[in-house]
Amino acid sequence: MFIGVVKKVTHQECINCGAKYGINEIVYFCKKCGDLLEVKYDFTQLAKKLEESNWQDVPLSLWRYKDFMPIKDVSKIVSLNEGGTGLHSCHKLGKKLGLLQLYVKNEGENPTGSFKDRGMTVGVSKANELGAKNVICASTGNTSASLSAYAAKAGMRCTVLIPSGKIAYGKLSQAMIYGAKVFQVRGNFDQSLDMVLKLSEKHSSIYLLNSINPFRVEGQKSLGFEICDQLDGEAPDRIVVPVGNAGNISAIWKGFTEYHKLGFIRKLPKMTGIQAAGSAPVAQMIKSGSDEMVPVKAPETVATAIRIGAPVSWKKAVNAIRNSGGTAETVTDEEILAAQKLLARDEGIFVEPASASSIAGLIKLVNSGVIGKDERVVCVTTGHGLKDPDTAVKMSEKPVEIDAEMKAIEDALGLNRQASIVAGEAK
Numbered sequence: 196m197f198i199g200v201v202k203k204v205t206h207q208e209c210i211n212c213g214a215k216y217g218i219n220e221i222v223y224f225c226k227k228c229g230d231l232l233e234v235k236y237d238f239t240q241l242a243k244k245l246e247e248s249n250w251q252d253v254p255l256s257l258w259r260y261k262d263f264m265p266i267k268d269v270s271k272i273v274s275l276n277e278g279g280t281g282l283h284s285c286h287k288l289g290k291k292l293g294l295l296q297l298y299v300k301n302e303g304e305n306p307t308g309s310f311k312d313r314g315m316t317v318g319v320s321k322a323n324e325l326g327a328k329n330v331i332c333a334s335t336g337n338t339s340a341s342l343s344a345y346a347a348k349a350g351m352r353c354t355v356l357i358p359s360g361k362i363a364y365g366k367l368s369q370a371m372i373y374g375a376k377v378f379q380v381r382g383n384f385d386q387s388l389d390m391v392l393k394l395s396e397k398h399s400s401i402y403l404l405n406s407i408n409p410f411r412v413e414g415q416k417s418l419g420f421e422i423c424d425q426l427d428g429e430a431p432d433r434i435v436v437p438v439g440n441a442g443n444i445s446a447i448w449k450g451f452t453e454y455h456k457l458g459f460i461r462k463l464p465k466m467t468g469i470q471a472a473g474s475a476p477v478a479q480m481i482k483s484g485s486d487e488m489v490p491v492k493a494p495e496t497v498a499t500a501i502r503i504g505a506p507v508s509w510k511k512a513v514n515a516i517r518n519s520g521g522t523a524e525t526v527t528d529e530e531i532l533a534a535q536k537l538l539a540r541d542e543g544i545f546v547e548p549a550s551a552s553s554i555a556g557l558i559k560l561v562n563s564g565v566i567g568k569d570e571r572v573v574c575v576t577t578g579h580g581l582k583d584p585d586t587a588v589k590m591s592e593k594p595v596e597i598d599a600e601m602k603a604i605e606d607a608l609g610l611n612r613q614a615s616i617v618a619g620e621a622k
Contacts, residue, residue: 406442419450
């Protein structure tokens with residue numbers, strides 16, 4: 196599967212001042228202005244490479260797009276068969292909302308149950324190519340689970356910092372069983388991230404794999420490629436994405452723009468970001484038209500995966516939303532949980548609360564008229580429901596205890612009562 200050598204990656208570039216860095220230089224922020232970096236390609240050369248490749252004949256998966264990825268030595272690729280997740284046509288839910296074409300791209304189908312696997316397979320592959328032996332991240336849950344799995348596969352030592360308190364045990368258990376060294380920091384995610392940043396800058400032997408790492412974004416952009424290929428070479432009108440640390444929405448936008456530059460799609464979708472009301476600095480920026488992000492000092496939401504008050508990739512996310520003509524919205528915890536239950540019971544798709552925020556946001560934006568009912572919409576659900584089973588159990592009907600007798604279950608189901616009514620009507 197992993198055949199050929201990619202030579203079309205040129206450099207890393209600051210999104211603000213345009214400063215350039217070597218593709219193998221370990222740098223997380225621009226040394227001149229302190230802003231984020233992104234990986235750049237020579238699209239003329241990439242197009243030529245793709246013409247010579249049989250990439251479109253490869254089954255749908257992230258590494259189908261290896262020519263689009265910044266890995267030169269393909270023998271260093273670390274993969275758990277990520278990508279190729281389902282694009283589910285949601286007729287029942289769409290009919291309720293009056294939408295003719297509604298799809299859910301269910302990233303919970305990835306190996307560790309979240310979209311993070313797309314970024315980690317590329318990020319850890321790059322770490323492997325660079326000879327890194329120690330990797331680290333701060334996490335609200337899914338990042339730690341994913342990095343721990345890929346580090347285990349690569350034989351790397353993995354350190355994870357998570358905020359104390361409300362971390363879903365479905366995610367924490369993954370990081371622990373994969374063998375990561377897990378530290379719970381007395382503070383929030385933003386403080387944990389600050390610590391891993393300082394640690395990786397002080398100790399060059401530790402490779403940072405949060406979403407500020409531009410190679411993470413490269414893996415996550417494949418989500419955009421897949422959606423277009425699953426829609427037979429067309430982009431949808433709109434993508435609705437949960438926003439936490441804000442790396443994913445910008446990554447997906449990068450994927451769409453690259454496909455557009457290469458001529459694989461004719462139009463670009465509107466990027467729509469959804470945040471929990473108690474943790475919504477990006478949405479507030481979009482709503483107010485501001486160019487300055489105001490961090491939320493004490494973010495709070497049942498959707499723990501997006502409980503981030505100072506998203507590090509906010510500028511990339513805001514650029515993606517504004518450049519695409521999209522928007523952002525906030526949803527309450529009550530709206531999130533209602534959407535989680537609705538998606539499960541109408542479409543049989545079980546997602547964690549943060550994932551359901553895209554559905555909650557969709558409902559709100561359709562009802563307010565922001566999303567037109569003739570739009571082809573794809574909602575991205577970012578993580579599996581088993582990441583946070585406690586929340587699902589708390590809001591569902593409790594099991595009914597019965598005796599081990601046929602009559603007991605018939606009575607509980609109302610079957611005997613129905614039979615009596617039918618018999619009575621027959622008389």
